[in-house]
Amino acid sequence: MKPLPLAKLEANESHVEALKALAHLTRLQIFFFLVRARGEAPAGAIQEALGIPGPTLSHHLDLLRRAGLIQSRKEERYIYYSVRREMTSELVRLLTACC
């Protein structure tokens, strides 16, 4: 009696959080900068590339991280950020459900 593996397009809070995180031009640019970086980039590289003041960038990175879209790793004086694919594909799955 196992349930059919139907595409169960149930929208939940974590989807909302991820969409909220991306629903801001600066954050979308940060996210795509990291996508294009194909790996890690330290906060400073993002700051330089996009010309965002430190505290503002830090705040946006925190939001993206808490939404599960990116992750961070500290090494020496740097904090390296990178994209978390899982959450991105989770969003794609949700949106392609309606095609």
Added chain:
Amino acid sequence: MKPLPLAKLEANESHVEALKALAHLTRLQIFFFLVRARGEAPAGAIQEALGIPGPTLSHHLDLLRRAGLIQSRKEERYIYYSVRREMTSELVRLLTACC
């Protein structure tokens, strides 16, 4: 000398508007109600299904419509809403670019 048709994942304001429109639990539920409706649904049907006060619903529908995610059509006393696939797949295209 035509440019290669590369997946040009450039995030722009219309993407932000669409993401903003979806980045709210009530609106995401409205959107998926319309997806599941497989066609049109009058505002009243959405209101009854989700239990949202009229003015609030109206406001959210307006936001989704202005973001290009849904469309409306008036017939007699009813206003029928339905999903606009184009914008949805535009978002999917943007997000799948990074896979």
Added chain:
DNA sequence: TCTATATTTTGATAAATATGAAAGTATGAA
């Protein structure tokens, strides 16, 4: 005409989010 229905607009209030200066923390080099 009057009344009921379907939905929107207005407008007021509350809540959430964005921004960046200033101060704080952590690390490595001199």
Added chain:
DNA sequence: TTCATACTTTCATATTTATCAAAATATAGA
């Protein structure tokens, strides 16, 4: 130690967004 770098946190202010009562509009019967 001290200094410089890399980044974050705190905090105050400004802006945007959410909510829904009340009023408005539009249409279809009776």
